[in-house]
Amino acid sequence: MSDTKSLVQAKKNYHHGDLRGQLLEAVRELVEREGPDGFSIAEACRLAGVSTAAPYKHFTDRHDILRSAVLLAMERLYAAMKIAADAHPPGDPARVAALGQSYVDFAKAEPGMFRIMFGMTEGQEDCPELSGVGEACKLLVEQVAGDHMGVPHDHPSAVAWAYALWCFVHGHSFLQMDDKLAQKVPPEQEARMLRMVGEVIPTPS
Amino acid sequence: MSDTKSLVQAKKNYHHGDLRGQLLEAVRELVEREGPDGFSIAEACRLAGVSTAAPYKHFTDRHDILRSAVLLAMERLYAAMKIAADAHPPGDPARVAALGQSYVDFAKAEPGMFRIMFGMTEGQEDCPELSGVGEACKLLVEQVAGDHMGVPHDHPSAVAWAYALWCFVHGHSFLQMDDKLAQKVPPEQEARMLRMVGEVIPTPS
DNA sequence: CACATATGTAAGTGTCTCTAACTTAAGCAA
DNA sequence: TTGCTTAAGTTAGAGACACTTACATATGTG
Numbered sequence: 001m002s003d004t005k006s007l008v009q010a011k012k013n014y015h016h017g018d019l020r021g022q023l024l025e026a027v028r029e030l031v032e033r034e035g036p037d038g039f040s041i042a043e044a045c046r047l048a049g050v051s052t053a054a055p056y057k058h059f060t061d062r063h064d065i066l067r068s069a070v071l072l073a074m075e076r077l078y079a080a081m082k083i084a085a086d087a088h089p090p091g092d093p094a095r096v097a098a099l100g101q102s103y104v105d106f107a108k109a110e111p112g113m114f115r116i117m118f119g120m121t122e123g124q125e126d127c128p129e130l131s132g133v134g135e136a137c138k139l140l141v142e143q144v145a146g147d148h149m150g151v152p153h154d155h156p157s158a159v160a161w162a163y164a165l166w167c168f169v170h171g172h173s174f175l176q177m178d179d180k181l182a183q184k185v186p187p188e189q190e191a192r193m194l195r196m197v198g199e200v201i202p203t204p205s
Numbered sequence: 206m207s208d209t210k211s212l213v214q215a216k217k218n219y220h221h222g223d224l225r226g227q228l229l230e231a232v233r234e235l236v237e238r239e240g241p242d243g244f245s246i247a248e249a250c251r252l253a254g255v256s257t258a259a260p261y262k263h264f265t266d267r268h269d270i271l272r273s274a275v276l277l278a279m280e281r282l283y284a285a286m287k288i289a290a291d292a293h294p295p296g297d298p299a300r301v302a303a304l305g306q307s308y309v310d311f312a313k314a315e316p317g318m319f320r321i322m323f324g325m326t327e328g329q330e331d332c333p334e335l336s337g338v339g340e341a342c343k344l345l346v347e348q349v350a351g352d353h354m355g356v357p358h359d360h361p362s363a364v365a366w367a368y369a370l371w372c373f374v375h376g377h378s379f380l381q382m383d384d385k386l387a388q389k390v391p392p393e394q395e396a397r398m399l400r401m402v403g404e405v406i407p408t409p410s
Numbered sequence: 411c412a413c414a415t416a417t418g419t420a421a422g423t424g425t426c427t428c429t430a431a432c433t434t435a436a437g438c439a440a
Numbered sequence: 441t442t443g444c445t446t447a448a449g450t451t452a453g454a455g456a457c458a459c460t461t462a463c464a465t466a467t468g469t470g
Contacts, residue, residue, distance in 0.1 A: 037242060038327060119320055119379070120320070120324065121385060134386045163380075163390070169372075170375075175371065181343050196369075
């Protein structure tokens, strides 16, 4: 009877039990359902079963909530990229393609969050945590590019090619979501394109 | 005295005189000043000097206003791309670079509108006019790519390379605006990168 | 148990989008 | 000119949302 506090669900803190986390999860869900500009904090509150004033005990304002949700999403993106990179040995050309594919797959799986992460950078200018994960992603791409070229990750060529690779994959991700211009590119053509990008990068041989 | 109607300003229609156009101009201005999600129709009304109910005589709703503003922006983008392409002869490698540069320049000149055009495609799914300009842009890139490769614009290779070029330039544009990841790329490096992309595309020789 | 603090609610403010009902200007017909 | 129709504006208000203030309650601590 004395340990009722941790009986219910592990991280139950107070009345509601990790409202912060549940709000972020609700935001994530709503952003995908209603679109990046069609959701509201109020609706997230309804999903979490609290009043519309509750979030302001955990966040300063709307931007803060969005920023926190974006941070979680960036961490998911980084994790996916890391798994893809680790699945192939450093020299393998397939490694570059896999890294790019993981990025595109994330954009397709979470188009709403992806749009907020990279298309609505309104209140996420000076967030050290966000910049940190961003830098980690960047470093990962530079390492993969460096490994591929046989140079250290901070070699100018590796940095430049990493940026070019990112541009390409980032643009493809956006265009695929819009399908305003780009008729959907079939998976096998997408894979071929990503492989081709890996082959364009010069190798040590 | 009988021609007072066209004395004032050409397109003066009724009381206010082309409120539709002035609202779209106000939106364009506010989107750049306040950001893609920090502006309001109400504020645009204030700029145009009308009540907040006035827009609904010219547009069905907020999405309709945005869509119309985006259409104008797409036409500006197309015009800029066309001018860039026409500035160089069909075979010139500089032509590809110039086309890409015009795209990036537009994104830098109108980052707010660019974000709405490609990052918040909420209410602009089924707009034939928008699709039309989009197709025109796509065709232009395919023609430039085809000319460069010595094949017709609808050749599969030209289409594929045009799409790849677009991805690259589109991604670069977004990353430059965010400057979350990409430290600002200096102009001469940007130019070198665009030139390089042109050189990657195979030529008939 | 008393107390400070963390976490919630209810109620209210200001703004926004959009609607309904009303007013006025413009063009047109006789 | 007079009078009708319609286009283009207004005011007033409903409903939603972000956020604040004041209040209530649960929690853990000394």
